[in-house]
Amino acid sequence: MTAQPASATRVCRFCEATIPAAARVCPECHKDITGRDTSIAAPAAATIEPLPLGPMPVSLVDINLPFESMVWFMVKWAVAAIPAFLMLAAIAFAVALVFGLLFGGLARLAS
Numbered sequence: 001m002t003a004q005p006a007s008a009t010r011v012c013r014f015c016e017a018t019i020p021a022a023a024r025v026c027p028e029c030h031k032d033i034t035g036r037d038t039s040i041a042a043p044a045a046a047t048i049e050p051l052p053l054g055p056m057p058v059s060l061v062d063i064n065l066p067f068e069s070m071v072w073f074m075v076k077w078a079v080a081a082i083p084a085f086l087m088l089a090a091i092a093f094a095v096a097l098v099f100g101l102l103f104g105g106l107a108r109l110a111s
């Protein structure tokens with residue numbers, strides 16, 4: 001086996017040369033690379049901050065869905081809009097009923 005797998009190499013953070021992952025000194029620029037390197041995945045769980053409890057704010061920057069998933073999502077959305085619309089209609093009916101009883105009766109008395 002002559003070729004190294006891609007995972008056995010990394011990029012030197014000083015000269016950006018591809019070097020063996022186990023190297024402690026870069027063969028290109030001869031700088032010490034044993035310090036913490038943020039270009040590789042952090043191996044220790046202690047360096048990862050624990051997730052805060054409770055709801056987390058999410059900033060949605062893009063939606064990259066396959067077309068079929070998007071269509072299915074939109075179908076579910078449209079179906080879910082039906083009970084949502086019925087709830088809004090019921091609320092609007094209740095509000096209209098209350099205002100109708102309050103002011104409709106007064107208007108009828110005034111005329």
Ligand SMILES: [Zn+2]
Nearest residue numbers: 012015026029
């Ligand atoms: Zn280097």
